Amino acid sequence: MEKSETRRISLRDELISLHRRREMLKRQRGHTRRQRLSTEVRRAILEKTGGRCHICGGVIRGDWNADHVLAHSIGGASAPDNYLPAHGICNNYRWYYLPEEFQLILKLGVWARTQIEKGTKLGRAIEEKFTRYESKRTARRKHRGW
Numbered sequence: 477m478e479k480s481e482t483r484r485i486s487l488r489d490e491l492i493s494l495h496r497r498r499e500m501l502k503r504q505r506g507h508t509r510r511q512r513l514s515t516e517v518r519r520a521i522l523e524k525t526g527g528r529c530h531i532c533g534g535v536i537r538g539d540w541n542a543d544h545v546l547a548h549s550i551g552g553a554s555a556p557d558n559y560l561p562a563h564g565i566c567n568n569y570r571w572y573y574l575p576e577e578f579q580l581i582l583k584l585g586v587w588a589r590t591q592i593e594k595g596t597k598l599g600r601a602i603e604e605k606f607t608r609y610e611s612k613r614t615a616r617r618k619h620r621g622w
Contacts, residue, residue, distance in 0.1 A: 502549045518542060529561060540562060
């Protein structure tokens with residue numbers, strides 16, 4: 477087995493391990509109902525970041541999500557100090573990943589983007605497959621102004 481193949485397998489194993497750990501934490505937590513936030517609390521949450529998404533840093537206009545900093549599914553409190561504002565799409569893609577899992581996903585994304593920009597064979601394949609995937613995904617969903 478080549479060294480690069482070994483690295484690929486260990487990365488896969490790491491991703492699977494993180495996913496299993498996240499699912500275990502979610503099961504241990506069980507389902508609790510989320511509390512509805514008042515207009516005043518939502519306003520205070522949005523002001524924490526000066527009206528910017530805490531994930532991408534973009535200005536928030538219109539609808540936004542009060543994102544649990546520590547995911548609700550793994551025990552994050554539904555308290556004002558555990559919320560930050562986020563665009564719906566940013567919040568949906570951050571999902572409830574563990575911090576180290578999300579960091580790895582970001583690294584993979586940046587690396588993939590670099591491959592696409594450089595026009596490598598792999599980059600072209602990623603671009604083609606992602607474009608097909610994204611077209612199918614968006615066709616299934618109603619556009620929400622993201």
